[in-house]
Amino acid sequence: MTIAAEFIGVSQVFGDFTAVDAIDLSITEGKLTTLLGPSGCGKTTSLRMLAGYSTPTSGTIKIAGVDSTRTPPEKRGLGMVFQSYALFPHLTVAENVAYGLKLRRVPAAERQKTVMETLDLVGLAHLAASKPKKLSGGQQQRVALARAIAIKPTLLLLDEPLSNLDARLRVQMRAEIRRIQAETGLTVVLVTHDQDEALEMSDDMVLMRAGRIMQQGSPQDVFRSPANRFVADFLGYENFVHTAAGDLLAVRPEHLEVTAASTGGSDGLRLEGRIADVAFRGVDLLVTVDAIDASGARVRLISDVRSTGSDILAVGDDVTVSAAAGRLVPLAG
The missing domain is CATH 3.40.50.300 (P-loop containing nucleotide triphosphate hydrolases)
Incomplete structure (x- = not known):
């Protein structure tokens, strides 16, 4: 080189x-x-x-x-x-x-x-x-x-x-x-x-x-x-949460799932929250969820969800946000 x-x-x-x-x-x-x-x-x-x-x-x-x-x-x-x-x-x-x-x-x-x-x-x-x-x-x-x-x-x-x-x-x-x-x-x-x-x-x-x-x-x-x-924020990760130990994790909107409350897998990230906004963008929905992370801090999370044509997600709904362990990126700070 x-x-x-x-x-x-x-x-x-x-x-x-x-x-x-x-x-x-x-x-x-x-x-x-x-x-x-x-x-x-x-x-x-x-x-x-x-x-x-x-x-x-x-x-x-x-x-x-x-x-x-x-x-x-x-x-x-x-x-x-x-x-x-x-x-x-x-x-x-x-x-x-x-x-x-x-x-x-x-x-x-x-x-x-x-x-x-x-x-x-x-x-x-x-x-x-x-x-x-x-x-x-x-x-x-x-x-x-x-x-x-x-x-x-x-x-x-x-x-x-x-x-x-x-x-x-x-x-x-x-x-x-x-x-x-x-x-x-x-x-x-x-x-x-x-x-x-x-x-x-x-x-x-x-x-x-x-x-x-x-x-x-x-x-x-x-x-x-x-x-x-x-770097993560500049490259569009958007979602940042802390673990109970205080470690910072990032996850991209397309890797964050939103499901009915008390559902979703237990591996990786799993938080309970409430939908603050739903934006229709044609083939997908941009869903904003207010939640509390494992450290006790309030966080606002954004999920890019494939649109099904039905209004299954609405503002005010209690939901579970989750992401597989392999989708979580540890950050230095």
């Missing part, structure tokens, strides 16, 4: 605000790594430091094993796609893609060949002579990708690249970016606040909060074994 980039004790402080707090982070070559978390968690600041647009207050950033902490952006060999795409409106698609190559004084014939190969990779060779204003949002995003890829970057950095697209296009572009990454073998770092995007696209997922890394690992490992309550 080769490390493409590395943060060693990196911090970024703005006045009294610590945006990134002494993080250690390794980015594996040839993989797609996502920096995931809520607004203000430090993910974009981390990306900007990696790109060279911001210098760390302390710590070291290495690219391909070389200390690049104070290397200017244009000498890092990185490609970057911004949230706004930042295309030049007066240039054609081909001229936009050629821009970085031209700055690097790549000969015209080689430049033209690379531009067309890259546009073919993103499926836009037929629009080479078009201006950006003639393109859809998804097409503009592909041009921005092509421009970043054309220079054959050491790292491709993507800052919320799908946030300006509608839901259907976002799903399409997730698959498109994964295809391009797989075909080129590029090392990609993607910043996103969207958990579904990170889970679907990542080889490695880095979940951040308040400038610190909460957990790093494969999407499967992080999703199945969240390190703490913040």
Whole structure:
């Protein structure tokens, strides 16, 4: 496993605000790594430091094993796609893609060949002579990708690249970016606040909060074994209960069953409660139950129940909420 980039004790402080707090982070070559978390968690600041647009207050950033902490952006060999795409409106698609190559004084014939190969990779060779204003949002995003890829970057950095697209296009572009990454073998770092995007696209997922890394690992490992309550909550576990011994457990809504009072299995979790709300969502019901956990604390639990078309669950009903032992995830806190 080769490390493409590395943060060693990196911090970024703005006045009294610590945006990134002494993080250690390794980015594996040839993989797609996502920096995931809520607004203000430090993910974009981390990306900007990696790109060279911001210098760390302390710590070291290495690219391909070389200390690049104070290397200017244009000498890092990185490609970057911004949230706004930042295309030049007066240039054609081909001229936009050629821009970085031209700055690097790549000969015209080689430049033209690379531009067309890259546009073919993103499926836009037929629009080479078009201006950006003639393109859809998804097409503009592909041009921005092509421009970043054309220079054959050491790292491709993507800052919320799908946030300006509608839901259907976002799903399409997730698959498109994964295809391009797989075909080129590029090392990609993607910043996103969207958990579904990170889970679907990542080889490695880095979940951040308040400038610190909460957990790093494969999407499967992080999703199945969240390190703490913040990670579990961010990834949609929603239900948290304490045992009589004070241990904290999480369970996903789809794994929490709601049945008539005094029924349900005894293994795993089993609590008595009362339905506070029932929301019909077509194929399923979202049932909210007020209960008291084994520690004596009041808890509000959410169950995603398959709809049968009958009103068998109603507000005010006394019910049992339960989950199999294998569905309970112990948390550090």
